[in-house]
Amino acid sequence: MARTSxxxxxxxxxxxxxxxxxxxxxFLALYLLLAVAAVQVPLAKLWVLTPWRGGGFGMFSxxxxxxxxxxxxxxxxxxxxRRLKLPEDLSGPAYAAxxxxxxxxxxxxxxxxxxxxxxxxxxxxxxxxEVWKTAFDPATTTLSVRPxxxxxxxxxxxxx
Amino acid sequence: MAxxxxxxxxxxxxxxxxxxxxxFDLAARLTLVYFMVRPLGPWWAHVxxxxxxxxxxxxxxxxxxxxxxxxxxxxxxxxxxxxxSFIDNHAYLLVYWCLALGCSIAFSDERGETLATNAxxxxxxxxxxxxxxxxxxxxxxxxxxxxxxxxxxxQRFRELSLLAGGVTAExxxxxxxxxxxxxxxxxxxxxxxxxxxxxxxxxxxxxxxWTALVETAVAILFLLRRRLRIxxxxxxxxxxxxxxxxxxxSIAGFGWLLTIMGVAQLEPERRAVRLLYLATFGxxxxxxxxxxxxxxxxxxx
Numbered sequence: 001m002a003r004t005s006x007x008x009x010x011x012x013x014x015x016x017x018x019x020x021x022x023x024x025x026x027f028l029a030l031y032l033l034l035a036v037a038a039v040q041v042p043l044a045k046l047w048v049l050t051p052w053r054g055g056g057f058g059m060f061s062x063x064x065x066x067x068x069x070x071x072x073x074x075x076x077x078x079x080x081x082r083r084l085k086l087p088e089d090l091s092g093p094a095y096a097a098x099x100x101x102x103x104x105x106x107x108x109x110x111x112x113x114x115x116x117x118x119x120x121x122x123x124x125x126x127x128x129x130e131v132w133k134t135a136f137d138p139a140t141t142t143l144s145v146r147p148x149x150x151x152x153x154x155x156x157x158x159x160x
Numbered sequence: 161m162a163x164x165x166x167x168x169x170x171x172x173x174x175x176x177x178x179x180x181x182x183x184f185d186l187a188a189r190l191t192l193v194y195f196m197v198r199p200l201g202p203w204w205a206h207v208x209x210x211x212x213x214x215x216x217x218x219x220x221x222x223x224x225x226x227x228x229x230x231x232x233x234x235x236x237x238x239x240x241x242x243x244x245s246f247i248d249n250h251a252y253l254l255v256y257w258c259l260a261l262g263c264s265i266a267f268s269d270e271r272g273e274t275l276a277t278n279a280x281x282x283x284x285x286x287x288x289x290x291x292x293x294x295x296x297x298x299x300x301x302x303x304x305x306x307x308x309x310x311x312x313x314x315q316r317f318r319e320l321s322l323l324a325g326g327v328t329a330e331x332x333x334x335x336x337x338x339x340x341x342x343x344x345x346x347x348x349x350x351x352x353x354x355x356x357x358x359x360x361x362x363x364x365x366x367x368x369x370w371t372a373l374v375e376t377a378v379a380i381l382f383l384l385r386r387r388l389r390i391x392x393x394x395x396x397x398x399x400x401x402x403x404x405x406x407x408x409x410s411i412a413g414f415g416w417l418l419t420i421m422g423v424a425q426l427e428p429e430r431r432a433v434r435l436l437y438l439a440t441f442g443x444x445x446x447x448x449x450x451x452x453x454x455x456x457x458x459x460x461x
Binding site for chain 1: 243244245246247248249252253255256257259260263264266267268274277278281282285286289290292293294297298299300301303304305306308309310312313314339342343345350351352353354355356371409
């Protein structure tokens with residue numbers, strides 16, 4: 001009886017060990033890597049995410065990186081507009097906006113820029129944020145930029 | 161009178177000690193070193209990671225606890241998830257790697273073997289995805305435009321451009337000044353014509369094909385079955401990739417992770433290769449701190 005019990009215990013331990021050896025969770029990290037990459041590819045190909053980011057390992061594969069997506073900010077008034085220098089503390093959000101320039105993210109950046117506007121002679125009606133794209137012409141070795149995405153954030157009563 | 165014991169030179173004893181450490185323990189300790197030397201995002205991720213890495217180096221048994229690595233994965237993920245769309249890919253890889261260390265302990269009886277399989281597949285998949293983007297999905301890599309424009313405009317590759325592209329310092333400065341004007345966009349400037357020597361054009365195409373071939377080879381070799389005869393080449397190819405890439409590309413974090421995974425998946429009997437992986441880990445560390453490529457440029461001018 002005792003021997004049977006021992007055998008059962010040994011069998012149970014061996015079974016548990018075998019189950020542990022075959023536990024699919026031991027490769028959880030690999031499944032996660034594949035799942036994230038499977039989402040990143042359509043986000044970058046069909047939406048506005050830069051292929052360099054998002055966990056798909058597309059870095060150094062294309063010029064469509066955040067460094068080649070300059071972000072420009074403008075103060076807009078009645079019949080005029082002026083390009084603003086981006087405050088140092090907004091370089092992070094601007095970089096994020098370049099990587100994934102959704103309307104929400106661009107508007108968020110515009111709102112933060114608007115909050116930092118200092119009173120001036122002219123009334124600012126809106127802040128416009130633009131993300132530009134860079135193209136390379138190999139025949140003439142020319143780098144050119146063109147506006148790509150843009151969001152205009154209206155100030156309620158103008159500033160100042 | 162007792163004769164003094166014949167003692168081996170220190171470097172031999174050091175090498176002997178390094179090759180005798182269990183593969184899992186070595187990979188785990190290297191990961192802790194990585195956390196110690198690499199600043200990690202915001203304070204809420206950096207502080208716990210630094211404290212845990214210190215504890216892990218002081219109390220070695222901690223590295224064999226699954227929960228320890230899950231905590232690392234959680235801390236790094238707390239940095240990666242909110243920044244998912246603009247954070248570097250190696251931060252993702254770091255989460256996967258910590259998770260792999262934890263899962264190899266928690267869900268397997270053979271932690272070393274399971275970690276080796278995780279590392280081998282992770283390396284293969286990372287390189288396969290890199291190749292997928294470069295060769296299949298990107299419109300401007302295989303035609304050479306990426307490398308041509310990057311060598312002209314990305315200042316991280318300044319030394320490579322000066323050393324291999326045949327660009328003079330004066331031409332480089334001229335191009336940088338033009339790019340600055342383009343960035344400022346004064347007077348509605350939307351295009352600049354840069355100066356590109358013929359040597360740099362040729363080098364760009366060579367670099368394009370070279371990168372595609374080497375990365376494809378690494379991906380295939382790591383995804384091959386371990387028992388195949390040519391499988392041993394995977395380590396040489398990965399080391400070759402590291403030595404060709406990291407002197408010029410300032411992405412040390414990625415290089416360290418690759419070498420740690422290389423160590424983890426290596427068969428224990430291949431001692432010389434293990435030492436090479438460790439030397440590469442050290443080389444990437446030194447390369448980050450010592451501007452030797454700039455010195456090389458100064459010497460060749």
